[in-house]
């Protein structure tokens with residue numbers, strides 16, 4: 001089993017202030033845990049390339065993307081919405097984060113790698129077609145999925161999102177696109193307060209009440225997600241791997257623990273093994289308790305490595 005670990009030093013430079021939870025220390029927390037657990041040496045480290053304008057525009061409105069490029073400050077900051085700030089390094093971080101997904105899809109689709117984890121930031125799943133939101137500028141996983149659909153001519157890409165927050169951006173970008181199954185588990189009601197009511201057939205909502213434990217999470221996935229994935233027969237599984245549903249996370253009120261991240265990854269690995277030669281591309285979304293983030297991401301990556 002060969003697992004790629006994609007990142008770029010630009011992703012460490014995007015810094016929205018010392019008090020901001022979406023901090024550069026998040027990537028270091030993951031990498032430190034991989035080193036301490038002696039996994040890093042067994043990963044294929046890949047320096048991410050930036051996404052091209054064409055690749056980003058495949059998932060986003062052209063005017064929006066041009067505006068993001070135009071607003072990028074040389075110094076100081078530009079507030080796109082409260083807590084979503086562009087700083088001098090933000091644009092480079094965001095283009096490399098999206099580019100990591102494109103590259104990871106290429107590595108996995110070519111068979112060079114079995115699967116891949118993109119340890120990148122800013123995160124992406126709240127970014128909508130034409131709107132930055134919730135610490136997100138470009139929807140990284142959507143850029144990667146569009147690349148898989150358009151450039152690798154796939155017709156069935158499953159996106160599983162276990163971040164504590166609903167991935168409103170990913171859902172908006174792919175609503176009604178039957179080449180994609182988007183399945184999101186999330187605390188409800190909770191930010192971003194998107195309406196989980198009526199939606200398209202290719203969207204699977206798995207709302208969880210505050211306080212839900214791993215047992216409830218596992219039951220939801222077993223009863224709803226796994227049968228949907230088996231029926232969909234994905235050619236590629238992509239994961240929006242947010243670790244803020246962990247019980248130690250300061251933002252969410254779900255109660256997952258480290259073992260739940262091993263479990264869900266093992267299950268998705270088994271489904272990927274049955275339907276798509278094990279092809280999985282995973283990307284970091286949230287996760288704001290640095291210690292829990294490091295441990296949960298370690299469990300996820302170790303499972304991707306088949307260990």
Ligand SMILES: [Zn+2]
Pocket residue numbers: 163164165242244285286287
């Ligand atoms: Zn989140």
